[in-house]
Amino acid sequence: MKIVYLHQYFRTPDMSGGTRSYEFARRLVRNGHDVHVVTSDTDAAPDARRTWRTTVEAGAVVHWAAVPYRNAMSARDRLSAFGQFARLAATRAASLEQDVVFATSTPLTIALPAVYSSRRRRSPMVLEVRDLWPEVPIALGALRSPLTRRAATALEGWAYRNAAHVVALSPGMAAGVRARHPGAAVTVVPNGCDRALFADADAAGQALRARTPWLGDRPLILYAGTLGFVNDVGYLVRMAATLRRDRPDVRVAIVGQGAETARVRELATRADVLGRNLFMFDQMPKTEVVAFFGACDLAVSTVRDEPALHANSANKVFDGWAAGRPVAVNHEGWIADVLRRSGAGLVLPPADSAAAAELAGAFVTDPARTAAARTAARAVAATEFDRDLLFESFEAVLSRAVAPRSALSAIG
Structure with a gap:
């Protein structure tokens, strides 16, 4: 054709x-x-x-x-x-x-x-x-x-x-x-899921951890995507504020750009988490963001609490699974259904970032749970997506x- x-x-x-x-x-x-x-x-x-x-x-x-x-x-x-x-x-x-x-x-x-x-x-x-x-x-x-x-x-x-x-x-x-x-x-x-692109994610993630003093062997929650109005990345900032108080060893990384970048940075500064347990990076090529997915313990996809957005099919969800990493979303819909059915991640409450921080923090600090979810993520990537x-x-x-x-x- x-x-x-x-x-x-x-x-x-x-x-x-x-x-x-x-x-x-x-x-x-x-x-x-x-x-x-x-x-x-x-x-x-x-x-x-x-x-x-x-x-x-x-x-x-x-x-x-x-x-x-x-x-x-x-x-x-x-x-x-x-x-x-x-x-x-x-x-x-x-x-x-x-x-x-x-x-x-x-x-x-x-x-x-x-x-x-x-x-x-x-x-x-x-x-x-x-x-x-x-x-x-x-x-x-x-x-x-x-x-x-x-x-x-x-x-x-x-x-x-x-x-x-x-x-x-x-x-x-x-x-x-x-x-x-x-x-x-x-x-x-x-x-x-582009599994070939993420085939070396584990090694790339280990290398990233080795050269990144603020990360090292600490648990990592990752958001890699657009910082737009629809994405409500401020949700991650609010989570980071709770995590800094309750689980100070957990790190949050935000990789990307968008209309809300300056606002998210300002929120993180006011919450006193920027450069402490939350770190922001500019957008980068897909080939480079592989290392962040390989380093993370949980990849997160957030959207505003609007039912019309529940049908979304965000790239970052499938990139997380392609890297063999659990994924968390803060909304209902078909992705949430897959997560509950497969065990390949978490569904976080949309309006309660403090409760979300507790759920995500407990998850990334539990090696047995993260290992089981990684296995499920790889299975979903290979057999469904x-x-x-x-x-x-x-x-x-x-x-x-x-x-x-x-x-x-x-x-x-």
């Missing part, structure tokens, strides 16, 4: 951020498909807008549009970046030969260039949903006016109507799509989308 893969925030392992699209793109190439990725160069200088550069990443041709983007941007600047990329990507995608165009959100505006290319090239479009629209932005207060809510709802419906198939990252997201659009064809392909297993479902969705067109071509 000739596949045009649209993802505004495509990342390779040498960059910070999630690498789902990279991992799927390279596997598509490995299986003989021709893959062109259309994405944005978010680190481009502001005066470089409307320019393109092209690279080859693991056999996939990647087209980078110079559209700067930061999590710390204002809502207006973010919307501007979404619009700029949609315009540039539409023209570039439609210029490429394609049997199918695959578009992954967020943002949902990725559907605009995808549908344009699909119609111009008369190719099917497959849409991947990483967040439920418009439920999540409404719950977070990003869409406050009736006009913006109606516009978001209209864009969502239009995107689904134009999709030959929808890929959802969790059962909850799939249920949300089906509830609003009963006729939609939906397949769940969750985020996955291995990237190669999930890729088979992903590739099958694209093949089914192309099949009707191929049959018509054969008849003609």
Whole structure:
């Protein structure tokens, strides 16, 4: 198949951020498909807008549009970046030969260039949903006016109507799509565990501990991801304050950047935990963050206490399991169900960070419990969320989308 893969925030392992699209793109190439990725160069200088550069990443041709983007941007600047990329990507995608165009959100505006290319090239479009629209932005207060809510709802419906198939990252997201659009064809392909990338996590973690005086052989709780409004990383700061009082040997590490970085740092300073039992690090490439996962005793994924966020499929959860580490979340939903069923981590109370600190602190200081949870984490990574297993479902969705067109071509 000739596949045009649209993802505004495509990342390779040498960059910070999630690498789902990279991992799927390279596997598509490995299986003989021709893959062109259309994405944005978010680190481009502001005066470089409307320019393109092209690279080859693991056999996939990647087209980078110079559209700067930061999590710390204002809502207006973010919307501007979404619009700029949609315009540039539409023209570039439609210029490429394609049997199918695959578009992954967020943002949902990725559907605009995808549908344009699909119609111009008369190719099917497959849409991947990483967040439920418009439920999540409404719950977070990003869409406050009736006009913006109606516009978001209209864009969502239009995107689904134009999709030959929808890929959802969790059962909850799939249920949300089906509830609003009963006729939609939906397949769940969750985020996955890149076990090969994390194969040396244990050794890398030991090396990190050996060269890090504040850590040494102390228990470590890790948050590695975006520090955005939705993530509520202040929850970890509040946990650290309780841990410093009750379990001063436990360390908390936060690795990442985002709109809330300065606020989290200020909270940690006011709580007198920064540089004492809580340590903050800038975002780093996926290949480097492996050492932090390998060093930790518990990887944590936090979100605000909003039911609309319970369907999330955070990369950091699967990276923790890929490294053979227990994971904790502070919300209900399908990930919490997996944790309770498998024993591969903990479910922390969403509104009580002190109780969460007690649960997590007792866990990471109990070698027998952490050892059992590590075994469970490795089992979950290998049997349920291995990237190669999930890729088979992903590739099958694209093949089914192309099949009707191929049959018509054969008849003609």
